[in-house]
Amino acid sequence: MLEPVPNRRLLIVDPCDDCHRLLPGLRNVGWDVFSSTLSSALEQPCDVGLLRLQASHLQHPDAVKDLITRSNTEWIAVLSPDELRMQNVGDFVCEWFFDFHTLPFDVSRVQVTIGRAFGMARLRGKGSVHVDELEHELLGESRPIRELRKLLSKLAPTESPVLIRGESGTGKELVARTLHRQSQRRDKPFVPINCGAIPENLIQSELFGHEKGAFTGAHQRKIGRIEAANGGTLFLDEIGDLPLELQANLLRFLQEKHIERVGGSQPIAVDVRVLAATHVDLEKAISSGRFREDLYYRLNVLQVMTAPLRDRHGDLSMLASHFSHFYSLETGRRPRSFSEDALAAMGKHDWPGNVRELANRVRRGLVLAEGRQIEAQDLGLLSQHAFTLSMGTLEDYKHRAERQALCDVLNRHSDNLSIAAKVLGVSRPTFYRLLHKHQIR
Template identity: 60%
Template sequence: MVDTTPVPLRRLLLVDPCDECASLNTHLPAAGWKIQSVKLDQSSLPDSDLGMLRLHPEHLDDLNKVKALINRTGIQWVVAVPPSMLQLPVASRFIAEWFLDYHTLPFDTSRIHIALGRACGMAHLRRRHLHPATTREEFVFGDSEQARALQKLIARVANTDAPVLVRGESGSGKELIARSLHAQSLRRGAPFVAVNCGAIPDQLIQSELFGHEKGAFTGAHQRKIGRIEAADGGTLFLDEIGDLPLELQANLLRFLQEKQIERVGGHQTLTVDVRVLAATHVDLEAAIADGRFREDLYYRLNVLEVRTTPLRQRREDIIPMARHFAQLYMAEIGRRPRNFSAGAIQALLQHDWPGNARELANRVRRGMALADGREIEAADLGLAVSSTAATGTESLETSLLRAEGEALRAAISHNPGNMSKVAAQLGISRPTLYRLLRKHQIRRRAQK
């Protein structure tokens, strides 16, 4: 009996083809491939399942252009190369770093469709693993119960014009929350101006906030528009408000009350329409008691309050956030995306994160730069698996329980809202899955 099952169509993007590539157009369509040929500098690229670059000597003179193409498409790539180019160190390093596979020219037409089929399957697996279907906001804030509560609170207060005080530990994403409040507000089309009150010298901060006129003081050679005026119509974010000097606190309070400012050295009163968001990691109530912060300014700023949760208290967000940062820094570092090894994931989950999301971002950036293999290892992140786990002194029961919980969280992260897929990935039934969720006190997500 003849098998009439249709061959699934797979799309191959062929970049800068050569004479040897003509054989692909003859043999691959019968194996279910659609070939689309383009030039490297072509601005518009068709959707594809797999990319193939015919590496030419001139490509080696501008590898950044090839890297930009790979990053722009977001797909996995293989390379076609003459054997002589593999002897060049710059070419071999580039191929090992950026490509899923390579094929020497001329093509072995009897095997190429099998090799490309394997590469396409691997590309689909990597795309699922490296780019789980999660929105950017979920990546940024995570998907734990605390993170979802924070997202809902931000959505509720974003459309008001009332001041918001964002409180939390250093590095816990306070500016990110402020930017999200602005992005979801009616002022999102207007400027967002951020000021770190603790990073500006005391003698300059009044000029930075309120601006100055020409000749107002030595060195004032021309008029300067202050940060408050620059934010007119939009949002002003005052980070580390607890570090603002007392004399400037009085000026800021007057602005919040009257919505008017005067530039330093000027006499004209300017009306400015801004929404003020402030953030601090210090105990403002203690600062008020010590006389370091004005109580009346505190109540002006703290109309609405948003508190961040330390990263160590929402560990199920760590891995999704790490993967987000890896994608974010991929283009900056100029390397293809890497996944985290099992040891790196264990080290990430065991670390206490005193620097919160900022520390996580910095460690991922370091790992992206230092990783030599296909995966980012714990050592690349500057982390080590705990001595308990390393020496094997942890009891077998404890180790299995922890591994079981981590497997559950990872599967849920890869299949958000779909318990059937979570159970299938883990190889268990749905009743068993629900029993394990109760056992580990993991909240089941709503079906999407």
């Protein structure tokens, strides 16, 4: 015996008299129908939403956008003929709603539309990512990211320095923030400083602070980043870019747990946990005299490696969906899913910029997308069709390689074709035949 199919939940926001007349028919085809005001709509979970869209909503659209973004389902707009003629209403409805109906209702059509919206909501919900507190999450279920989360849970409670290594864009600052958030210092400051982004003549003042009158322009006392992190965590990003002189000062602080402001003479005790990050090979920097070996050992007590995106198999679509939701708030557009072609293009891309590149491409895609989905070209990637054309067959590759070899050898030995043929390892007649084949000379 088949179990009964549970009723689907329909939420009608700011219902009108026409909306109420829909209820018997909807309930007959298996809908549980609820109603609410716009301000309380998020408190009512639903499978599909129906919103009586009025002029006031169009004049102040942020509340409607917030509801649609956060409810993670499909919405249908209900408008009067007058509202449908309002300026920009078409763009707003097409951007944010699955479909719309004008009053009075065609009941059978409404039922079909709500059923289609329900199916689309279920499809769109597969693999969707809830993005509350997204800045605190190391998203992904690939083996490298699971192992990273496990490692961080072990390192976070300690007080030891941690050196975070990995390519640019792999989330080294996110790792540092996670270590801080999971530590006993979580309620104290987390102070990041990018050692490569501050002019060399200002780094000492930024790190250690200065006293009033310490140098021209020092009109008042300045608290440095190290002192500002007292009790909490200091994150030194791109530590490999720190000048050698400052490396000596930082080493002294790590050894003595005291600093002196520029222009000051009194030691100031500072209690911080130091996290450092780099994408450069510090061992090579030590060999070339660009990084102090003693500082390296002070910072490299514990070590974390962040994996490049190309090694995080299976995380691409989850991260892309995450960024689509996150940047939709910034761009003022509804979160979009990705077409099969876009997902295939992302899978073939090498991602040299890693997660930061993915975030930027999705941000771009949200702005450029014209349809309901983000396409490969919106991301600035080759579509599957274009990729196939650009690849070519094995014979195409052989043909191009053969022609390139001929061109290269002629550039060097155009005055002596016998030598050119010998360099390529073919006879002179074969060489002439190849020149004719490729229409060279």
